[in-house]
Amino acid sequence: METVMEEKRRVGEAAAAYIEEGMTVGLGTGSTVYFTIHKLAQLIKEKGLVVQTVSTSKQTTTLATSLGILVRDLNEVAHVDLTIDGCDEFDSALCGIKGGGGALLFEKIVAKASDKNIWVGDSSKAVSQLGEFPLPVEVLPFGFKHTLKKFQEAELNPVLRLTSDGKTYYTDSGNFIVDLHLKKINDPKALSSWLNAIPGVIENGLFIDVADKVIFIKDNIVKEVNR
Numbered sequence: 001m002e003t004v005m006e007e008k009r010r011v012g013e014a015a016a017a018y019i020e021e022g023m024t025v026g027l028g029t030g031s032t033v034y035f036t037i038h039k040l041a042q043l044i045k046e047k048g049l050v051v052q053t054v055s056t057s058k059q060t061t062t063l064a065t066s067l068g069i070l071v072r073d074l075n076e077v078a079h080v081d082l083t084i085d086g087c088d089e090f091d092s093a094l095c096g097i098k099g100g101g102g103a104l105l106f107e108k109i110v111a112k113a114s115d116k117n118i119w120v121g122d123s124s125k126a127v128s129q130l131g132e133f134p135l136p137v138e139v140l141p142f143g144f145k146h147t148l149k150k151f152q153e154a155e156l157n158p159v160l161r162l163t164s165d166g167k168t169y170y171t172d173s174g175n176f177i178v179d180l181h182l183k184k185i186n187d188p189k190a191l192s193s194w195l196n197a198i199p200g201v202i203e204n205g206l207f208i209d210v211a212d213k214v215i216f217i218k219d220n221i222v223k224e225v226n227r
């Protein structure tokens with residue numbers, strides 16, 4: 001039985017095979033795409049692969065630049081050919097929950113600017129129904145208690161995200177994350193629209209019709225599923 005980290009390494013590296021010469025590549029955030037970024041750096045150094053990238057978080061920008069990968073501002077590129085990112089859950093329609101690492105807003109902007117999106121996930125990520133993983137929602141700090149009240153009234157079990165040392169968690173844009181403990185999401189599209197219609201909500205972690213392919217592990221084997 002391999003460790004989760006080993007699974008993340010296998011799928012993360014497998015995704016790098018889809019990066020082609022001259023591409024503009026969106027780099028996701030998290031512990032799985034970490035391995036994609038390392039593999040990409042290796043391909044650049046050892047095979048002379050020429051690419052430019054855009055990043056979905058400060059964390060990813062720091063990692064990629066430290067490995068010698070060219071990271072451009074999203075506004076400086078005309079379009080993104082391919083984005084490789086992690087996910088917290090995905091279902092058989094390749095709808096997913098993202099934002100466990102707090103980067104959902106930039107991840108969604110980069111994903112929507114991309115011609116193609118590939119997600120990478122260890123064996124825990126495939127689910128029959130979304131919702132066991134708490135759904136992250138990025139919320140504006142201004143008046144956030146009133147936004148939280150809307151979630152409470154709708155019985156969405158909101159929890160304001162804190163850092164591991166108990167401080168308020170801030171996203172790269174200076175917003176809060178509220179995690180909705182739902183257990184089951186029956187209609188992801190309807191929930192996503194409802195959430196985004198609340199004025200204090202910046203974006204939610206439901207990614208619908210985004211992933212074109214998911215590379216994941218099942219029974220110790222790397223598998224791919226396409227939308």
Ligand SMILES: O=C(CO)[C@H](O)[C@H](O)COP(=O)(O)O
Pocket residue numbers: 028029030031032033085086087088097098099100101102103104107
């Ligand atoms: O959405 C994300 C960050 O906002 C990540 O892609 C997601 O949380 C998966 O992370 P990991 O690869 O570490 O399991």
